[in-house]
Amino acid sequence: MTRVAYLCADPGVPVFGTKGSSVHVQEIVRAWRGTGADVTVYCARRGTDRPADLADLDVVEVPPNSAPAGAAREQAIENAALALVDEVLHRGCGLVYERYSLFSPALSVLAPVLDIPSVLEVNAPLIEEQQRYRQLVDVKKAETVLRRNAGTADVVACVSEPVVRWVRERLPAARTVLVPNGVNVHRITARQPGRRNPDHLTVAFVGTLKPWHGVPGLLHGVALANALTPDPACRWRVLVIGDGPGREDLERLAATLGVEAEFTGAVPPDAVSGLLDRADAAAAPYPAGVVGQDDYFSPLKVYEYMAAALPIIASAVGQIPSILEPGRTGILVPPGEPAAVAEALTRLAADPALRERLGSSARADAAQRFSWDGVLARITRSLPPVRRVVA
Structure with missing residues (x-):
């Protein structure tokens, strides 16, 4: 031993x-x-x-x-x-x-x-x-x-x-x-198929609320998507799982934009899976050039979203393009472009089968590769x- x-x-x-x-x-x-x-x-x-x-x-x-x-x-x-x-x-x-x-x-x-x-x-x-x-x-x-x-x-x-x-x-x-x-696919379990709430859709974010995680871009993207959606049942709300120095500013921004957002605060790792089960999609909306010329991170949140069988919207930066396959395990968007996030959200809202297909393939990759x-x-x-x- x-x-x-x-x-x-x-x-x-x-x-x-x-x-x-x-x-x-x-x-x-x-x-x-x-x-x-x-x-x-x-x-x-x-x-x-x-x-x-x-x-x-x-x-x-x-x-x-x-x-x-x-x-x-x-x-x-x-x-x-x-x-x-x-x-x-x-x-x-x-x-x-x-x-x-x-x-x-x-x-x-x-x-x-x-x-x-x-x-x-x-x-x-x-x-x-x-x-x-x-x-x-x-x-x-x-x-x-x-x-x-x-x-x-x-x-x-x-x-x-x-x-x-x-x-x-x-x-x-x-x-x-x-x-x-x-990712630990035993700790983060697969979300069951189907909508979580008939009255709205929920996009989740997991992480520390610091500038380089791009949550303002997600909030702006949700606001844009909701403004273009005539069906109230296809409007998005945001579930922010985590805490950090940017929380108060993000809460104010969500209120200003008219985006319904729930901030859970810091939660133990074992609680993340249950919270992700409440979501219909998840986001890793990294902005451009916040950390430096090279994006060095290996995003734990993306692996956790995959294990949770969620369709993922993520910025095409750093390792993310090598983790997610566009159209099969996620939707990649340019960093720092809320309009692209809004387009991806609108696409997912209109296509339940796409949401389930992306999530299922992502879960399989998490188990087999990561x-x-x-x-x-x-x-x-x-x-x-x-x-x-x-x-």
């Missing part, structure tokens, strides 16, 4: 939380446990929404010392990561798997000392993200930590081609492998033969 030390030293990622990053942590842990591995999670933030199937998961938490921001906060994160290293060294393990976090040198310390296989999972260009959306004081240290971890890791698992390029720009010799995200077990298998197969583990 492989003893896996899963490390996440990012205090912004609660292991048991409602964020997409929290879902990612939990699903990779489930995939490891599914191979028979004994997993211990070492983290900066445990969180409070522990799923029942992870009730027995061993979790070691070392939160950073309180520091409001700036250099002191960055040093506190590094110190907490090193304290987690001490915990791993004390308990021992046979493989170290670290979710890349700013200022955590854990993998580069542990793997050589223990002489064990190691995986660095990189989900985003965190250095640029931190500079753009928050604050990054010690850029040099952040770059150095990344290069050391990536240079030590037997595999650097990257969620998208832009992330692969971002790592290789800093360390051309890094042993990168492209591994997009996945399981988390498959994600982990691609990572472990990329370990050098002398480092390979059974998975």
